């Protein structure tokens with residue numbers, strides 16, 4: 001029996017120290033199995049919040065790889081380090097002053113370092129979401145807010161692109177700005193949204209909300225489990 | 234004033250530029266044709282002399298290599314076929330490669346009106 | 362795949378999409394009229410604007426090589442640029458890769474997620490195409506630019522360094538030849554190959570102002586109605602920095618003048634010094 005158990009165990013290295021952990025865990029759970037406790041560098045555990053950036057190298061591979069610790073399975077001989085936070089500067093702006101319809105260089109103006117891009121593609125290789133990061137930086141340099149926003153849509157702000165960039169570009173902040181500009185200036189206003197806001201203001205949910213506030217935890221849970229989904233289309 | 238000699242400087246500049254600094258005969262053709270010479274505190278051919286002397290410290294106090302915009306006028310006219318623009322670039326790089334910027338990115342307030350290629354070009358020549 | 366008989370694969374560069382859209386628009390219309398439309402590449406990268414000259418600097422050649430690779434993957438060997446700086450950087454980087462197989466190998470190894478660049482693409486400036494289409498251009502001139510005094514301005518990047526020059530480095534005539542076909546008076550001016558101040562416009566506007574003053578003062582002395590050129594940075598510098606000059610000479614892309622003489626209006630929108638006064642005889 002001991003043998004079989006042995007087969008399912010693999011070796012990983014956390015900041016240089018070796019641990020034996022069961023196969024099939026994510027990097028995050030493997031670290032916890034090894035006795036580490038996440039205080040920072042972990043959020044949703046579901047691949048959405050981007051807090052769990054991790055850098056690793058596999059044995060016999062000369063390349064460093066980047067991924068999300070909560071989404072990636074551990075492999076035998078993985079050398080790991082956690083990077084919970086990327087201290088990249090985010091620029092402040094007044095959304096009403098940055099109309100891309102009136103200005104050519106809105107993105108370049110707030111993030112001038114995009115002019116230092118050498119097209120090395122290191123950012124795209126680092127991206128755990130497989131975004132074409134280099135291509136959106138190039139689009140941003142051309143003043144193409146729409147394309148920057150579209151290409152970067154799946155970004156989780158883990159920051160791995162920025163930590164790898166030889167030109168010190170803050171890709172994810174740039175991309176967020178592009179998406180906000182798209183929302184504010186390029187997308188059509190939705191008549192549905194206006195209608196909904198009016199309904200909310202008129203209090204269509206007030207009654208239901210007050211009822212929920214009176215519920216016990218168990219009643220709430222039941223309510224959540226039995227919730228109805230809106231019909232598609 | 235005594236020059237503090239950096240004996241490796243000449244070697245470094247020749248290595249980065251691929252050009253021979255010693256080939257210069259100080260004829261002054263580069264300075265005569267340089268459209269920026271009035272803005273420079275030291276003439277290009279004087280920079281050559283300082284490189285040979287290993288006067289890195291002195292050169293770094295001059296603005297010559299930062300005024301040079303790599304227009305290649307000197308390069309095409311040099312009777313000794315020295316690609317002087319490459320030498321200026323090498324001198325710039327010895328500083329930029331220490332992760333030093335000569336332009337303050339966050340201090341620029343005119344980017345909106347500039348064509349992108351100006352910004353790209355400036356950063357390539359003036360940031361490390 | 363674009364057949365070269367039908368048109369040319371075109372590399373725009375970043376500025377042609379914003380500040381220099383007049384140049385792109387007029388070039389496209391002119392090439393269309395000449396029966397050789399410009400077809401924009403499916404994908405391309407910022408060239409870097411200035412060539413990195415250090416012997417060991419391969420990193421700053423990557424963008425140019427990626428662009429060549431895009432052309433190669435589109436099945437093309439000829440690539441046309443409008444912007445002088447793009448032309449210069451792409452041409453120099455491409456030459457470097459062709460002449461240094463070891464560097465090309467290093468490059469291809471680095472670009473391991475892409476196919477290898479085989480070094481077969483050739484870079485051209487749009488003026489080189491015009492030089493080969495003189496008869497066609499002449500045939501299209503409907504409204505000769507009679508009496509328009511044009512001073513040409515080449516700047517640096519079409520002519521230097523020697524190994525990428527599109528014409529005689531010290532005495533280029535490629536623009537004058539085209540302007541003559543259009544019926545304009547060309548004035549050969551000694552300042553036409555002197556640098557405009559280039560990227561110093563970012564943080565040393567004073568240097569550019571001095572350069573521009575010298576260039577436009579001489580053009581004024583020579584009786585220029587307009588200055589013709591092709592580089593978006595030269596255009597910006599000569600146009601914008603005349604704000605501190607007594608002179609106000611419109612600075613036009615050569616293709617804007619070509620379009621005009623073909624009886625079409627193209628560009629003429631983003632100029633700081635309005636060219637319409639100087640061109641009024643030729644505008645509808």
Ligand code: FES
Pocket residue numbers: 041042043044045046047048049050051052068069070071
């Ligand atoms: S913990 Fe949120 S993405 Fe991994």
